[in-house]
Amino acid sequence: MLKRTKGRFLLTLLVATGLAGTVNNSSVSQRERSFAVSLMKESRNDLLNQAKGLSNNQLNYRSPSSQLSIKKCLLQAAWAEKKLWQTIRSTLKHPANPEKRSTIRFTDEQLIHRTEEGTLTAAGEATFKQANAPWKTVAEALASYKNMRNDHIKYMKTSTEDLRNHVVLTQAGWLDCYQYILILAAQSNRYTRQIEEIMADKNFPGK
Numbered sequence: 001m002l003k004r005t006k007g008r009f010l011l012t013l014l015v016a017t018g019l020a021g022t023v024n025n026s027s028v029s030q031r032e033r034s035f036a037v038s039l040m041k042e043s044r045n046d047l048l049n050q051a052k053g054l055s056n057n058q059l060n061y062r063s064p065s066s067q068l069s070i071k072k073c074l075l076q077a078a079w080a081e082k083k084l085w086q087t088i089r090s091t092l093k094h095p096a097n098p099e100k101r102s103t104i105r106f107t108d109e110q111l112i113h114r115t116e117e118g119t120l121t122a123a124g125e126a127t128f129k130q131a132n133a134p135w136k137t138v139a140e141a142l143a144s145y146k147n148m149r150n151d152h153i154k155y156m157k158t159s160t161e162d163l164r165n166h167v168v169l170t171q172a173g174w175l176d177c178y179q180y181i182l183i184l185a186a187q188s189n190r191y192t193r194q195i196e197e198i199m200a201d202k203n204f205p206g207k
Contacts, residue, residue: 028163028178036156036181039112043188044149047077050195051142057205059138063198070195075133077191078145084184085152088177091168092161100167103174111172111179115186116193120172149188156181 051074059071106114114120135141163178175183198204 033156036185037153039182039185040149040153040156043185047188047192048146050192055207061205063201068194068198070198071138073191073194074138075141077188078141080187081145081148081184084180088180091166091177096162096165097167098165100174105173108179108182112182112186115183116189118190
């Protein structure tokens with residue numbers, strides 16, 4: 001419940017600061033930078049806190065409704081962090097293509113909402129296979145996720161790359177790299193929400 005309250009606050013802030021309609025802007029403002037950093041930090045903290053102290057029984061419990069386990073959610077969160085960032089870096093290596101900005105259909109606010117609600121799934125999720133995950137344990141996956149997210153936060157704080165004018169074609173249509181970073185941050189909230197739902201099941205192990 002706390003995470004959802006935070007999510008609503010961040011989306012309200014997005015609208016209040018005028019960032020929800022940034023489809024036609026080409027540069028990342030200081031307010032946009034600060035907003036992205038805040039979203040990245042809070043979604044990281046919520047996911048890590050939700051996973052803290054869980055037993056193997058709890059991690060492996062499979063929800064009857066979704067057939068998801070907390071272990072799979074956490075492995076997918078780390079996988080999505082890795083794959084989304086690879087797409088961002090790959091896109092930034094190519095020349096800017098601001099002419100594609102007119103084809104962007106979603107505002108920043110809409111993308112965050114769709115990602116958190118699960119109507120826009122994180123890149124790489126379709127190719128994720130738990131048996132082939134590069135981490136042997138959940139602890140390894142979480143450590144990798146934390147290190148990656150911390151590096152991505154540092155990048156967002158200091159980068160001078162033209163995130164708005166590098167536009168990439170995705171399953172959601174054309175998006176700029178700043179929006180992709182918002183998706184990267186928001187996908188952690190999606191997995192936190194899934195974990196909350198698993199833990200709310202009446203048969204979820206007590207320990």
